[in-house]
Amino acid sequence: MRRREEDEQKLSDLELVRLCSEGDARARELLYRRYFSFAMSVCIRYTKDEHEAMEIVNDSYMKVLGSIDQFDGTRSFRSWYGRILVNSAIDSYRRKVKHSMHLPTDDLEIAEEAEPLVTSGLSVQEILSLFSQLPDNYKVTFNLYEIEGYSHEEIGKMLGVTTSTSRSNLTRARHKLRELYKKNFNPPGKSDERI
Secondary structure: OHHHHHHHHHOOHHHHHHHHHOOOHHHHHHHHHHHHHHHHHHHHHHOOOHHHHHHHHHHHHHHHHHOHHHOOOOOOHHHHHHHHHHHHHHHHHHHHHHOOOOOOOOOOOOOOOOOOEEOOOOOHHHHHHHHHOOOHHHHHHHHHHHHOOOOHHHHHHHHOOOHHHHHHHHHHHHHHHHHHHHHHHOOOOOOOEEO
């Protein structure tokens, strides 16, 4: 049994993809397990909780299996799968927005202010906790721009908003994160470095 697991770990992504396209159930499970942590780390940034992220991971993986023959191997499986994950997260966001009332975007006066000082020891959970407090439209825009590297024009097309709305949402997301950070982790007089 242990030898079989070691042999499976030695399979490259390309070999696993080939086996998956041939319908090998064990290869499909192995590929899913190999990329599960990566997939969750992408999806949790776009959702409110782990259950919602898990739904997107599973939906995305079904899309991967449905289009596995389209993977050409010219780029890494990870980047190909990452693109599918982001697109699935955006699709999920659009469905939620379509079926819910829009939160009014208050006319925040976003003034230039001193950057809050950052304590260098925030845990992943603390960062995710701050991030989870952002409204969905801010969170999605922040992810697409700051983490995924999309332009405001691309974000506008993906989300069906104007370029200026994308810019505004990013500015407001940054402002809100600063406020949340100050409130939760940077009380007056406690600081290490500037963000």
